[in-house]
Amino acid sequence: MDLINRYVKEVVKQLPEDTREDVEKELKSNILDMLPEDYTDEDVRKVLTELGDPQKLSKEFRGAKRYLIGPDFYDNYLLVLKIVAIVLACVMPFVAVISAFSEAKTIALPDVLIDAFVKMIVLTIQAAFQAFAWITVVFAAIERAGVSACELPVSAKTWTVDDLKEVVWDKKKAINIADPIVSIIFSIAFLAVMYYSDVLIGWYRLKDNINGNDFSVIPLFNSEVISRFFPYMVILSAFIIAISILKVIYRQWNMKLAVVNLVYNLFSAVYVFSFFTCKGLISNEFINQVAAETDFSVTQVDSFVGKFVIGIAVLATIGIAVDTVEGFLKARK
Amino acid sequence: MILYEKDELITTFEIELKRGTLTLAVLSQLKTPQYGYSLLQELVDKNVEIEAGTLYPLLRRLEKQEILESSWDTSESRPRKYYVLSSKGFEILEKLESIWIGMSLNINKLIGRE
Numbered sequence: 001m002d003l004i005n006r007y008v009k010e011v012v013k014q015l016p017e018d019t020r021e022d023v024e025k026e027l028k029s030n031i032l033d034m035l036p037e038d039y040t041d042e043d044v045r046k047v048l049t050e051l052g053d054p055q056k057l058s059k060e061f062r063g064a065k066r067y068l069i070g071p072d073f074y075d076n077y078l079l080v081l082k083i084v085a086i087v088l089a090c091v092m093p094f095v096a097v098i099s100a101f102s103e104a105k106t107i108a109l110p111d112v113l114i115d116a117f118v119k120m121i122v123l124t125i126q127a128a129f130q131a132f133a134w135i136t137v138v139f140a141a142i143e144r145a146g147v148s149a150c151e152l153p154v155s156a157k158t159w160t161v162d163d164l165k166e167v168v169w170d171k172k173k174a175i176n177i178a179d180p181i182v183s184i185i186f187s188i189a190f191l192a193v194m195y196y197s198d199v200l201i202g203w204y205r206l207k208d209n210i211n212g213n214d215f216s217v218i219p220l221f222n223s224e225v226i227s228r229f230f231p232y233m234v235i236l237s238a239f240i241i242a243i244s245i246l247k248v249i250y251r252q253w254n255m256k257l258a259v260v261n262l263v264y265n266l267f268s269a270v271y272v273f274s275f276f277t278c279k280g281l282i283s284n285e286f287i288n289q290v291a292a293e294t295d296f297s298v299t300q301v302d303s304f305v306g307k308f309v310i311g312i313a314v315l316a317t318i319g320i321a322v323d324t325v326e327g328f329l330k331a332r333k
Numbered sequence: 334m335i336l337y338e339k340d341e342l343i344t345t346f347e348i349e350l351k352r353g354t355l356t357l358a359v360l361s362q363l364k365t366p367q368y369g370y371s372l373l374q375e376l377v378d379k380n381v382e383i384e385a386g387t388l389y390p391l392l393r394r395l396e397k398q399e400i401l402e403s404s405w406d407t408s409e410s411r412p413r414k415y416y417v418l419s420s421k422g423f424e425i426l427e428k429l430e431s432i433w434i435g436m437s438l439n440i441n442k443l444i445g446r447e
Contacts, residue, residue: 019393023393025405025412025414026369026389026393026414027389029368029369029411029412029413029414030368030369030370030385030389032411033368033369033370033371033413034370034385050384050385051385051386052384052386056386057386057389057390060386060387060389060390061389061390061393063390063394
């Protein structure tokens with residue numbers, strides 16, 4: 001009896017709470033049925049051997065999936081990996097160069113380029129591993145979350161014979177695959193530039209060795225404002241990347257996509273507008289510098305810059321609105 | 334798995350055929366209530382090659398899918414869990430039976446053994 005108990009306990013050990021007791025009862029009953037009236041240890045051994053490795057039996061009861069990512073999602077998984085790889089390959093050199101330039105102490109180009117090259121390799125490897133790990137984890141979770149596989153088409157357009165022709169099957173609805181990939185690259189690059197904006201974007205001046213640098217930069221943006229807005233930039237960029245991935249997977253506009261696009265655009269419109277109309281966006285030092293180098297007074301420069309920035313805000317908002325409308329128009333047809 | 338040996342290939346295909354018909358075989362014997370071991374015996378007696386370690390989890394799965402209903406019989410000396418087809422199970426079995434008959438007629442025709 002002890003052997004039987006040990007065996008059964010081993011099998012049910014890894015089963016979920018609610019089924020454990022029932023399986024234990026049932027399995028014990030089944031084992032006892034397989035034994036003769038006055039069974040001996042020999043008999044028990046024979047039966048347990050016949051049932052086999054308790055671990056294996058437990059797996060059968062659990063119905064555990066014997067794979068990380070199954071056939072239903074594997075194609076999508078590979079597609080996402082491919083897209084991310086392309087994005088990384090395009091973005092990493094750019095990010096590395098920016099990062100190297102921002103930390104540059106000299107204007108000796110060779111040094112900076114070498115630094116950029118090294119950074120590129122290191123950053124690419126790091127980013128590649130991170131991306132691979134996260135994408136795999138997400139898909140493994142999707143696999144186990146019971147998502148219906150047909151909700152994630154590899155490509156939503158079903159092939160017809162017309163696809164063989166040169167003419168694009170439905171030009172009106174199609175999303176050019178370059179657009180979302182450019183969006184992803186651009187948003188990551190933008191983040192990188194913004195992160196280092198206090199040393200990258202501004203008025204460059206060649207100085208004679210102040211602080212050991214060959215040049216100094218008067219930042220365009222007020223760094224306080226930038227750091228306030230930066231977390232939101234990251235979040236928005238994450239969204240743009242997610243939406244771009246969706247666009248690549250679906251390859252054509254549909255209502256769901258247009259709505260998601262709308263929501264995102266609303267947020268980014270609000271964000272962009274508040275960013276550009278934020279008081280003190282342009283750093284005072286920059287304004288002073290411009291005033292010093294030109295014939296205008298500080299107040300004149302300040303008001304001009306203010307109007308200019310608001311103009312950009314309006315343009316950006318219009319651009320976002322156009323994108324949203326375009327999405328809906330294309331989805332409609 | 335490098336299975337290019339004839340015998341290994343035959344075994345693989347045979348296993349596939351058996352796996353394909355297992356559910357039908359099991360369901361066909363559950364028109365009346367059976368408990369795990371009695372069902373196992375009956376299937377083995379009727380030349381269905383199935384192991385205890387396969388049958389018992391299968392019964393639970395089929396119950397989860399509401400194809401079988403179960404009840405514990407505590408009248409005997411030892412409590413036993415009995416399984417029987419649910420009404421949904423009966424419908425499914427009927428459908429599977431006609432699918433099988435159609436399929437086997439067709440295959441027999443294909444291999445010239447009508």
